[in-house]
Amino acid sequence: MLISRRKRIGKIRNKQTSIVSASWVAVTLGAIGGLGVVPGSALAQTPSPLGEWQYSVGIPLQKMWQPNIPDWQVRVGAATSFQPRYEGSDRYHVMAGPSVDVRYKDLFFFSSGEGLGVNFAQGQNWRASLAAVYDLGRRGHDDPEELNGLGNINQAPGVKLSGEYVVSKDFPLVLRADVRRYFGGSNGWIGDLGAYMPLPGSTQKFFWFAGPNVTVADSNYMNSWYGVNQTQAAHSQYSAYHASAGFKSVGFGVSMVWLFDKHWFATADGAFEELVGSAGNSPITHSRATGVADVSINYRF
Secondary structure, three states: OOOOOOOOOOOOOOHHHHHHHHHHHHHHHHOOOOOOOOOOOOOOOOOOOOOHHHHOOOHHHHHHHOOOOOOEEEEEEEEEEEEEOOOOOOOEEEEEEEEEEEEEOOOEEEEOOOEEEEEEEEEOOEEEEEEEEEEOOEOHHHOHHHHOOOOOEOOEEEEEEEEEEEOOOOOOOEEEEEEEEEOOOOOOEEEEEEEEEEOOOOOOOEEEEEEEEEEEEOHHHHHHHHOEOHHHHHHOOOOOEOOOOEEEEEEEEEEEEEEOOOOEEEEEEEEEEEEOHHHHHOOOOOOOEEEEEEEEEEEEO
């Protein structure tokens, strides 16, 4: 979705704001039909420094500028991500995989970013969704030097309840909240609060978004990823450590889209994350500050 603001924004706005507003309108009108959504990264269900809002960026804005949304919206592609070997690692690796986003009547969706779900309640500027998601866990071989003796965090299915709200067309700030529960693996709860906005400087071929994200988790989740139990302490280089529930991280992200023609487009995401609280103090955490960068090439049907 190419994001715009209305040309007519009231007498209380100054001339400079009006110029920015008009440019966003031009961007929207320049791409008939709009992109509507930035598909999530290839391995979106793996814990990553990406903000949760970056997996669904643009979706709640679509129907505010595109009232007649097509019954089917299908986008497929390939993505690669440069990210930490595990959350808290100071070493990075490259991961690759498919990027998929399929939506039917602004109701059902299947997405590598959002999972398989339904928008069970919605209005013109908000939606509430329930989805099945998947966590790929953590394997000892992701970083044998640092994870030796800690065992694996198994892959696990989960459910995600999320809600998004757009303040207004004049001020297209998107507020997002979600909570996830995994069954197996970390066997815990984790939630996010985030916000983002479209940014000035967009053109008919390029547009971008940015915003912050805060993540909290319960003790089960925190101890799975950042704790060291007595058995793990006996078989690893780490002392026993209990990770408490609370804030896990704060971060900031940027998502960008380039339109090549009617069908082909590319996306790029970047994010910075600072682990805090028990996550930041964990002996497993070798770097509190981590980042991620991913790119994808996609085809829109």
